[in-house]
Amino acid sequence: MECISVFDMLKIGVGPSSSHTLGPWRAAERFLQELQEKHPINSVKTIHTELYGSLSLTGKGHATDLAVMLGLSGEDPVTMQVQNIGIIIDTIKKNNQLLLLGKYAITYNTTEHIVFLKTSLPFHANGIKFSATLDNGTIYEDTFYSIGGGFVVKEERVHAKENIQVFKTFPHPINSGVALLEHCNEGNKSISDIVLENELSLRTPEQVDTDLKAVWDTMLECMHIGCHTQGTLPGGLNVRRRAFDMHEKLKGDLSYNSPEEWLQTIRKTEVKFRQILKWVSCFALSVNEVNASLGRVVTAPTNGSAGVIPAVLMYYMVIENHNANFSHIKKFLLVAGEIGSLFKKGATISAAMGGCQAEIGVSSAMAAGALTELLGGTPEQVLMAAEIAMEHHLGLTCDPIGGLVQVPCIERNSMGAIKAINAAELALDTDPANVKVPIDKVINTMWETAKDMNSKYKETSTGGLAVGVFLSDC
Secondary structure (H helix, E strand, O other): OOOOOHHHHOOEEEOOOHHHHHHHHHHHHHHHHHHHOOOOHHHEEEEEEEEEOHHHHOOOOOOHHHHHHHHHOOOOOOOOOHHHHHHHHHHHHHHOEEEEOOOEEEEOOHHHHEEEEOOOOOOOOOEEEEEEEEOOOOEEEEEEEEOOOOOEEOHHHHHOHHHHHHHOOOOOOOOOHHHHHHHHHHHOOOHHHHHHHHHOOOOOHHHHHHHHHHHHHHHHHHHHHHHOOOOEOOOOOOOEOOHHHHHHHHHOOOOOOOHHHHHHHHHOOOOOHHHHHHHHHHHHHHHHHHHHOOOEEEOOOOOOOOOHHHHHHHHHHHHHOOOOOHHHHHHHHHHHHHHHHHHHHHOOOOHHHHOHHHOHHHHHHHHHHHHHHHOOOOHHHHHHHHHHHHHOOOOOOEOOHHHOOOOOHHHHHHHHHHHHHHHHHHHHOOOHHHOOOOHHHHHHHHHHHHHHOOHHHEOOOOOOHHHHOOHHHO
16 A cells, blocks of 8 residues: 555646656656765766657657656756756757756767667566666666656565555555545545545645645646647647637636736636636646646646646636635645545556556546535545546547647547536435445456556557557648
8 A cells, every 4th residue: 555645646747748758757866866875976977768668659759858868967847947948958969968967967869878669668668777887887777667647666666665654654544435435434524634634644734735835826827828828739740729719719808917817807707608618628728738838737647637637626716616715726636636546546547557548537537526525525426426537438548649648638638627527516416325336446447447458559659549640631
């Protein structure tokens, strides 16, 4: 069992992919940290990186090679100025030199020192191996696995004792939906109450609020940027940004000067049903267009599904409760994070392992459950909503055209958001005693479906739309 915090599920990072961009970025950072514990960093002559399986097959489209270089350069995906990414990469390519941690120059040729291998390592489809050559000829190497949502592990982690020790710090150890409901019923508490008590065993109340506020601020800023940026997405597919045009039609003559003013202004507008659908779609599209442009987003639980949760939370704030404040945002994110952790523990949030059901399906379930609590649902109805949302994403494949997180990925976020809202309403109108499929059953079914799914439909761009639509058609 694992101790998975809400902040493990909702990470601030850079797009376009949590498993193929953020994960390799973090893996590069960890490699340097461990290297420095055994050898002087200034003794490194060069570093080779080998990308395996899905990281190789869609690595270029997911900017995996760029993420590796940025991680080795000491850049932080949470704080770096994303507009500098192109400058850093161009400098490395031009000079055939990389500054380790921004200080130590090593020989580095991007075509020689990053190798894309189509073979997969046994432990996971997203394997990445680093080999550092030192001045004395010694080679220090290590292998990591990006398992989805920005999580990076080594193979031996499965047997690590420290995971059990950390897990014990939670006053409410939860590994299933049944266990979660037991804790809620024992104390007559909501799911957000239980999750908050767990988080407070790791952080102070001030830290929890500050970190959740940072997550929401990043989501809001991301939506604002996406709705106010026009043009074409990078990567060669020439996908036109749609959030800008949709937003222009929806907002009319609204005026504002900041993301927060933008939110408050939208809340004052009268919105009809058809406009609701458009607004929710616009919010979701905006996030994933920013993500596709190497912008800063929040994994929720992944970058490819980053638009669902902020879109549904905006729906609540704009449509359902104009007086919603940070306390509502806090509850929403706490519940969403906990539901995501159930799927991570019981199945996967990696498209390379489970297809898009592991990304959009999980994000839709997270959003559906979180919305249900805010709308007054019981813990049983919260988990019912999450189950309904996932039930109708089972078997969803991951088949990105050109290996880019654009088609069909961006649209799927708007579909996942709409399904989440519908799932919440269905759950609120249903007696939990009539539930036929508990959430633990759908999580297990999702994992069995993932194992049965043909590998070409798991983020490899070797099946589905990725081969059914030629790049020349785009």
